[in-house]
Amino acid sequence: MRGLAPGWQVLRAESPDVAILAAAGRGNHDGEPVQSSLAEFFAQQASWLAPRRLVLSHHDDWLPGFAGAVDVAPIRAALARRAPDTELCELGYASGFTPFA
Secondary structure: OOOOOHHHHHHHHOOOOEEEEEOOOOOEEOOEEOOOOHHHHHHHHHHHHOOOEEEEEOOOOOOOOOOOOOOOHHHHHHHHHHOOOOEEEOOOOOOOOOOOO
16 A cells, blocks of 8 residues: 555555445545546545445436536446446436445
8 A cells, every 4th residue: 555645545444335436526636636537536446445336426417507417437447447346336316225235
């Protein structure tokens, strides 16, 4: 974990069954924008956490005029490469979800 800021080291020390990660905007590391795509940044976080299930947040257009939808295809592809054992769960608006099924 050399070279990682303390906050990032915390991610690698966790082992959640389910993780909810934001997938919007541009990721940052210690207040500086990351130099990769949103999909790669998201997949890197997922690979450090290694959850069994991963839920996207802040990626949808559920608040028209405030938020726009994010193309999930690059995120799904990056996750398949970097965290292949993690199930990506995409929820619909007001859908029911059993996180520990």
